Structure formats: C-alpha cells, structure tokens
Amino acid sequence: MEKKIPVIIDTDPGVDDALAIMIAAASEKIDLLGLTPVDGNVQAVHTHQNALNLVSFLGIDADVAEGSYDQLVYRFGRYASSTHGETGMGGVELPVSNRKFHKLRAWDYIYEKAKEHKGELVLIAIGPLTNVARTIIMHPDIRTMLKQIVMMGGSTEAGNVTPYAEFNFLVDPPAAKVVFESGIPLAMAGLNVTLKTGISFDFIADLARESGSKIGGMLNELVHGYSDVKINKEGDRSSVVHDAIAVAYVIDPTKCETEEKRIEIQTDRFLEGTWGQSKVVDGEPNCTVINDIDMDYYRELYRNTVDHFSELN
Numbered sequence: 001m002e003k004k005i006p007v008i009i010d011t012d013p014g015v016d017d018a019l020a021i022m023i024a025a026a027s028e029k030i031d032l033l034g035l036t037p038v039d040g041n042v043q044a045v046h047t048h049q050n051a052l053n054l055v056s057f058l059g060i061d062a063d064v065a066e067g068s069y070d071q072l073v074y075r076f077g078r079y080a081s082s083t084h085g086e087t088g089m090g091g092v093e094l095p096v097s098n099r100k101f102h103k104l105r106a107w108d109y110i111y112e113k114a115k116e117h118k119g120e121l122v123l124i125a126i127g128p129l130t131n132v133a134r135t136i137i138m139h140p141d142i143r144t145m146l147k148q149i150v151m152m153g154g155s156t157e158a159g160n161v162t163p164y165a166e167f168n169f170l171v172d173p174p175a176a177k178v179v180f181e182s183g184i185p186l187a188m189a190g191l192n193v194t195l196k197t198g199i200s201f202d203f204i205a206d207l208a209r210e211s212g213s214k215i216g217g218m219l220n221e222l223v224h225g226y227s228d229v230k231i232n233k234e235g236d237r238s239s240v241v242h243d244a245i246a247v248a249y250v251i252d253p254t255k256c257e258t259e260e261k262r263i264e265i266q267t268d269r270f271l272e273g274t275w276g277q278s279k280v281v282d283g284e285p286n287c288t289v290i291n292d293i294d295m296d297y298y299r300e301l302y303r304n305t306v307d308h309f310s311e312l313n
C-alpha cells in the first residue's frame with residue numbers, strides 16, 4: 001500500500017470544515033496528525049472546542065494544538081454564525097470533549113511536525129491564514145520543510161464577502177500575503193471552484209437513508225444547518241462544502257483541473273475596496289489554482305466517509 005500523506009488541517013470549524021475533516025480522517029491516503037484551530041467562522045473559543053469535539057466524536061487520535069484567537073495585525077471581529085450557526089456546527093450538538101490541547105501552540109506544533117516528517121508534511125489550510133503566517137514568521141526555515149500548503153481560500157473571480165475578497169483571506173489579508181510570498185509550494189481551492197461544486201442535498205439524503213448510520217445522519221444534519229447553498233455545475237441544489245475541495249485535491253490531485261498562476265494578495269489600504277483580494281497577476285507562478293473537480297470522485301469521498309465511520313454509535 002502507498003505511504004500515507006502526513007497532514008495537519010488548520011481550520012475554523014465551521015460546518016464545511018467539519019465535513020472536510022471527516023473526509024480526511026476517513027481517507028486511507030491521509031495520516032491526519034492534528035488540527036490547529038483558528039479564529040474565523042465563529043469565535044476561536046468555539047472553533048477550538050469544535051475541533052476537540054470532532055476528534056473525540058470521530059474517535060481519531062489526531063492532536064489539537066491551540067491556535068490564534070485573533071488576527072496578525074488588524075482585528076476582523078465579524079463572524080459567519082449566520083452561515084454556520086451560533087457555535088459553528090450548524091446546530092449539531094456534538095458531545096463536549098474532555099480532551100486537552102497539545103502541549104505546543106499551533107505554530108510550534110506545525111514546525112515540530114514539519115521537522116519530524118522531513119519535507120513530506122502537507123498543511124491543509126481551510127480557515128483564515130493567521131496560524132499559518134505565524135508559523136512562517138516564527139520559524140522561517142519551515143519554508144523549505146513543508147511539502148505543500150493546500151488552501152481553501154481566495155478566488156480568481158469574485159469574492160463572497162466583498163466583491164473582491166473571499167472570507168478566509170479577508171479575515172486576515174496580511175497573513176495571506178505572508179503565505180503567498182513565502183515561496184512554499186501552494187495550491188488554492190478558491191471560490192472559482194468551490195461555488196460550482198457543492199454536494200447535492202439529494203445525494204447526501206440518499207446516502208444517509210441507505211446507510212442508516214449515525215454518521216450518515218450527521219452529514220445530513222450538518223448540511224441542513226449550513227446556509228451556503230448554490231445550484232452546482234450539474235444543476236443540483238447543493239451545499240457548498242468549500243473546504244472539502246481542498247482535502248479532495250490532496251487525496252487525489254489527478255481528479256482536479258488546475259492551472260499554475262501568480263497570485264498576489266491585495267493589502268494596500270489605499271485600494272480599500274480590494275482589501276484581501278487574491279489577484280491573478282503576470283509573473284512567475286506561485287500557486288496551483290484548482291479550477292474544477294470530477295464530481296463522481298468527489299461523491300465517492302462522502303460514501304467512503306460514511307462507510308469508514310459507519311460503526312460510530
């Protein structure tokens with residue numbers, strides 16, 4: 001069997017984060033070492049507790065290393081609780097975990113694991129990039145240690161909070177700028193791919209009914225407690241599980257269409273309207289931009305997740 005990919009997921013759970021974490025934890029291709037929560041969809045106190053609750057509920061031995069409760073420079077202070085629910089899990093009440101955080105903070109944890117996994121560690125970043133930027137600032141030599149940072153964030157088209165900026169990058173544009181200027185191999189699942197590749201509600205409902213399992217019911221409950229809804233590229237009413245696309249790319253990049261682009265993050269306060277924009281510019285590419293994904297493959301990941309956790313009670 002192929003060697004598993006060592007992965008840390010930096011995350012602001014968040015309903016779509018939770019689904020992405022489940023898909024990653026169920027994949028036989030991924031060795032999910034840990035989660036590093038960050039302030040984002042909801043207040044950090046909730047994203048941190050949601051991360052602990054998720055690893056306990058799933059019964060996985062992934063670490064949870066405490067991340068940022070703020071942003072790098074400018075406090076954002078606006079949350080997406082209208083989309084993800086007050087505590088971020090779409091109204092789903094997971095049992096409260098009594099697990100403790102890892103002894104290291106997120107930025108030191110990522111660095112230690114990067115050293116341990118010598119060039120093999122993939123960091124999947126599906127929330128604002130505050131923790132990731134702090135890791136690069138505090139441990140600059142990590143830039144030669146990480147295999148890749150695969151983000152859900154940004155957009156090569158319009159934003160979803162302002163006309164120009166996507167939520168994860170807008171929460172902390174200076175952090176996103178640090179990441180895109182780091183020289184670390186990057187891949188970006190932006191709104192240009194996530195908004196058209198939602199998972200259909202009918203598919204999730206059928207999966208839940210056919211499996212009759214707790215995890216199947218949980219997926220169905222999560223997508224119904226989450227208000228990011230679009231008609232996907234197949235014409236189905238779907239739940240826009242943005243973050244799962246980043247995980248799907250790591251599991252099998254051959255199932256995605258990509259382009260090499262140069263992306264710059266707009267942090268010029270005098271161009272206020274474009275604050276946090278991920279702008280495609282001329283020049284040496286610094287990012288693999290994900291533009292599409294095979295939906296049959298993508299649905300298979302949900303089936304695998306329900307099968308893998310079917311024994312959960």
Ligand code: RIB
Nearest residue numbers: 014016126127167168242
């Ligand atoms: O814009 C979508 C992104 O913002 C997703 O990661 C979602 O979880 C929120 O963090």
Ligand code: CA
Nearest residue numbers: 014017126127
């Ligand atoms: Ca997220």
